[in-house]
Amino acid sequence: MFVIAETLIVYPLGRVARADELAVVYMIGVLAVSMVWGFRLAVVTSVASALAFNFFHVSPVGEFSFAASLDWFELAVFVAVALLVSSMARLARSRAVESLQRRRVADLIAGLAHLMLVSNDLSSVLPEASRRLAQALDLxxxxxxxxxxxxxxxxxxxxxxxxxxxxxxxxxxxxxxxxxxxxxxxxxxxxxxxxxxxxxxxxxxxxxxxxxxxxxxxxxxxxxxxxxxxxxxRGVAPSVVFAAVAMETARLLDADASRLLRYEAPGTVTVTAEFSKPGVETLLGKRLAIAGGATEMVYRSSRPARVDSYQGRVGPLARLAREEGLHSSVAAPILVEGRLWGTMVVLWARPEAAPAGAEYRLAEFTELLATAVGNAEGRAELNASRARIVVAADNARRRIERDLHDGVQQRLVAVGLDLRAAEAMVPDGLNELKAHLSGTADGLTGVFKDLQEISRGIHPAILAQGGLGPALKTLALRCPVPVELNLGTQRRLPEGVEVAAYYIVSEALTNATKHAHASAIVVDVEAGRQVIVLSIRDNGIGGADLRLGSGLVGLTDRVEALGGQLHIASPVGGGTSLRVELPSVEDPARLPEPG
Structure with missing residues (x-):
């Protein structure tokens, strides 16, 4: 088709060009066939083009004549051009195919990289990677x-x-x-x-x-x-601290139960605190024998221990664990000031063994926890010691008041009566002696009244006999400044609480009178089931400071010894407001019975 088309095109061009120039037209077909169809068809096209050119356009026209060397040279040029162009075309095609293949591979690798590097599980994405590879390379x-x-x-x-x-x-x-x-x-x-x-x-x-x-x-x-x-x-009670310890430990290790055990009598422990999920029996406050569990191992070695299964173990603790449906446990010692204070036990109901390394993780926690336990015990002992000191002081006041009332005051009354009797026995005419005895008796009466006032200040008998309400009313009546007293309760409170409340109000009235120069005082007493609240307000000069004055410091010690709180607001020129919260039920551990 190329040869026929070129032959027809050459006829009109022969009028304006020489015959040897017209051969270039046939060269176009050779080039096209070489590039597209390759060398073999290009050679055929070259020979056909040479024959057609020789037959139709080279004299003599209509005859084949290759006698001239120029004709053979033209044929050789056609074939050489066909060979060169087809080789270049084949190379270009192979390079293009290779480039296309490299691009396909590059796109494939980019997709696989995104697929394989983003996934956290390589094996799960390999089937998809294999599918993409086969699809991209036509496999x-x-x-x-x-x-x-x-x-x-x-x-x-x-x-x-x-x-x-x-x-x-x-x-x-x-x-x-x-x-x-x-x-x-x-x-x-x-x-x-x-x-x-x-x-x-x-x-x-x-x-x-x-x-x-x-x-x-x-x-x-x-x-x-x-x-x-x-x-x-915050100074909460040790029982609250221990309960929090048990709860935090169980949560940390995702356990079904945890118990804080304190070693007491040889071979026994007391359950000081515990935390358990529903279905586990509570043992709080019970004393247990330590045989048969991780607690015994800790007791003997002071090192963390574990029991992976209670099946087949003997001893009270092992039997108790099986009855509660608990399967495994770990335990760690609690060392306070170098001594084995107790142990923390964590238990699981699931049939698997306790988590690997749980005992060492528990030991790290209890090692830091021992400080908290020691601090809680130290604070509790300090509060108990302060409470004992307060009680001892109150007992001393009570004894002094009793000794004054039963001893010195009675003797003063007896001496006064003797003086009056002696005065009556003085004969008429000795008026000077009679007047001297009368003056002495009057002075003795004044001493008795002063001693009576001192006795009331030391420990008022009305507080022990009538309770807090009558005692506060007596204080209000004796105060030189008008006092508005609002009593929210008439019931009797524990003796230690009543004594503390009395002295707090007494000290506050004294301060308002002597130091604040107040002209009015309001005292409110509210008693709930658990807390009694005292509120004392005056309109004095203010400026009271807990850091100054032994009276306020003593009140603070007394309140904190009972587990209460004291708050004071005393702006300069704005009066003083004192608010005290005391537990209305005594804690025996905090405040022992008065002697």
Missing amino acids: PYAEITLESVAGDERRAALPLQRRLELGTLLVPADLPEPTLRCLRDNVVPALDALLSAAHDGELMDISLRRSRDELRVLAEEQAALRRVATLVA
């Missing part, structure tokens, strides 16, 4: 495996290197050699790099998860210790 199938697999007559195995581990790319064994070469040269190295990167990513992800878990555990432990330390700093 019947492909399989990427993380195991070393040998090839056979049906499958070709291309080894993959993943750090120190081997993998395999499996493809059909009958693939063309260029395709296999492309896989070996381009795909396999890229897959090696991807698998190694994914492997490193997995290791890094595992390390990050482990670090995150460790940080979470540490944060939970620190938060638990901070909550316990906050309770200790």
